[in-house]
Amino acid sequence: MALPVRTNLKHLLCFIQKFNSPKRFLCAERSAGNKESPEGGRVFSGIQPTGVPHLGNYLGALENWVALQNQYPSVLYSIVDLHSITQPQDPADLRRNILDMAASLLACGIDPERAILFQQSQVSEHAELSWILGCLTTLPRLRHLPQWKMKSKVKNEGSVGLFTYPVLQAADILLYKSTHVPVGEDQIQHLELAQDLARIFNGRYGDLFPVPAALLSSTRKVKSLRDPSSKMSKSDSQAMATISITDSPDDIALKLRRAVTDFTSEVTFDPEKRPGVSNLVTIHAAMARMSVEEAVSQARGLDTFAYKKVVTEAVIQRLTPIREEIERLRSDPAHLEGLLARGTLRARELAAPVLREVRQRVGFC
Structure with missing residues (x-):
């Protein structure tokens, strides 16, 4: 049975009319700072199965996902494998990456008792709703979205799937x-x-869908260790640029030791003038669960070389239990497959009645 969704559409519509700017009408909330749990609502988010997450994924998204489990009565997290095939995928690698992502999410703290964790492609309602919504979407609307402009420019062309990717996101x-x-x-x-x-x-x-609001994480973006002007990314060609959540302590220490800083030995936080050192402060503060100001205070009297050791200790301390849990879960793929199958059943219980209503309203039945 679908869980009740309590939302105030009238309030949202009034808010939209009052503030006619794109960033305002998102009704964005700083969820990490919320001390009171919302009375109702449903959270949805998805992540592509592109291998084990890196430190930026963990701090920028997954840590917030874990917190949201305690703040909302209904939470769904999907491994969005339909999205992943907009780029060529080896089938065996994709199957392995789906289970690796499931293991990673569980190890990071996603609780299948408090959140529905499922594989997107196993809920066929996603694809059907995407087609219906695609028929309500214009070509100019999609051409201006960043995913298409960025990736199609690199290849000088792109697939239809890449072009309509945001419509599938909306359907999700x-x-x-x-x-x-x-x-x-x-x-x-x-x-x-x-x-x-x-x-x-x-x-x-007729009214059916709530207008979803954005929850913006208060965590700063983690930058590449080799090029702090760019985000940390799995696709970075430099192996030393990205920390995976399954990296060994030795690998973490080596990558942070080689992290780009500058010629000033004092540790300060100035992302514009000192992006490399500021990136280390951001990582330290997030991993040690303290403010940036507290991290800078702890670094007083240390040069950047010594400070890298402090950051290394904080990262290793947080990631070691996660790495060990991922290794344990990977050793039992049947358990991961069963967990995703149970999540799929729960997701379909919510999705099926909504799509039936959509089909009826559109005129299919």
Whole structure:
């Protein structure tokens, strides 16, 4: 049976009318700073199975996902394998990466008793709703989204799947009548499309979908250890640039020891003038669960070489139990497959009645 979704559409619509700017109408919330749990609502988010997450994924998204389990009565996290095939995938690698991602999410603290964890492709309602929403979406609307502009420019062309990727994202969100979506600032325009499609569908067929609000994490972006002007990324060609959450203590120490800083030995936080050192402070503060000011205070009297050791200790301390749990879970793929199958059943219990209602309103039945 679908869980009740308590949302105040009237309030949201008034908010949108009052503030007619893209960033304001997102109704963004700093979820990490919320001390009171919301009375209702449903959170949805997804992550591609592109291998084990890195430190930036953990601090920028997964740590917040864990916190949201305690703040909202209904939470869904999906391993979005339909999205992953917009780029060529080896089938064996994809199957392995799906289980690796499941193990990683569990090890980071996702609790299948408090959140529904499932594999997107196993819930066929995602694809059908995506087609219906695609018929409500114009080509100019999609051409201006960052995913298409960035990736199609690199290849001088792109697949239809890459072009319509944001429509599938919108379907992922709306299929569960989600009221809140944790996003990074670089994903805001894609969430705006989901909001627009909710309004378009509601306007044409009658109110059905809540207009989902953004939950912006308060954690600063983690930068590449070799190029602090760029985000930390799995696709970085430099092996020393990215810390994986399964890296050994020796690997973590080596990567941080070689992290780019500058010629000033004092530790300060100035992302514009000292991006490398500031990146280390950001990592230290996040991993040691303290403010940036506290991290800088702890570094007083240390040069950057000595400070790297402090950062290394904080990272190793947090990631070691996660790495060990991932290794344990990987050794039992049947357990991971069973857990995802149970999550899929729970997700379909929520998705199926929504799609039935959509089909009826559109006129299919």
